[in-house]
Amino acid sequence: MKKIIKVKVSAGAKQDKIEETLFGDYKIRVRERAERGKANAKVIEIVAQYFDISKSKVSIERGVTQREKIIKITL
Numbered sequence: 001m002k003k004i005i006k007v008k009v010s011a012g013a014k015q016d017k018i019e020e021t022l023f024g025d026y027k028i029r030v031r032e033r034a035e036r037g038k039a040n041a042k043v044i045e046i047v048a049q050y051f052d053i054s055k056s057k058v059s060i061e062r063g064v065t066q067r068e069k070i071i072k073i074t075l
Helices: 038-051
Strands: 002-011 017-020 026-030 058-062 068-074
Touching: 002 038, 017 038, 026 038, 038 058, 038 068
Parallel strands: 002 026
Antiparallel strands: 002 068, 017 026, 058 068
């Protein structure tokens, strides 16, 4: 089973945080800067922790270089 979620990422934040919006999307703040994939790696880690799954079950399907991303979670 898989789940697709939409996220909006803010890199360079003061702390790592994930929150669900009223529309079922997610806002993720990461401390890492958006360079050399550091922020994307942290986004995957945060999503995996939030859904209590391993990082290998989380992948960025669209928006690797954008703030708005589509993430696939394999359950």
